Amino acid sequence: MGKTQPVMALDDRPMWDSIAEGALKLQKCSGCGAFRYPPGPICAECLSMESEWVAVDGGGNVLSWVVFHRKYFDDFPPPYNAVAVRLDEGPIVMTNLIGDPPEGSWIGHRVQLNYVDHDGRRQHAARIVDAG
Ligand SMILES: [Zn+2]
Structure with missing residues (x-):
């Protein structure tokens, strides 16, 4: 029986929660619309710290x-x-x-x-x- 579990980072939980519910949500920048994957606190495109979680x-x-x-x-x-x-x-x-x-x-x-x-x-x- 396996015991491997995902390593949870600070910004990951909404993604894993969505997977548990059977629909993948990814973090999307509220500033420029770019997806942040893996999830993170700052947009690599526009440096915004604002984001929302969007189902793909x-x-x-x-x-x-x-x-x-x-x-x-x-x-x-x-x-x-x-x-x-x-x-x-x-x-x-x-x-x-x-x-x-x-x-x-x-x-x-x-x-x-x-x-x-x-x-x-x-x-x-x-x-x-x-x-x-
Ligand atoms: Zn952005």
């Missing part, structure tokens, strides 16, 4: 991917994968691909974030939604 659709495309065949953590027995997904709204999130992986490269495939329970904690995971 969860659609995006695989930007990069890897399958790990070596065990680094007891909670993640190999093989497991990690994918970088560029959301339609712009931010790049790291997640895992669930479901059958595509043949060949995963880059560019259309995905949709789903919400799955892992060791009693909800997390997002990407599922391929195009035909390849």
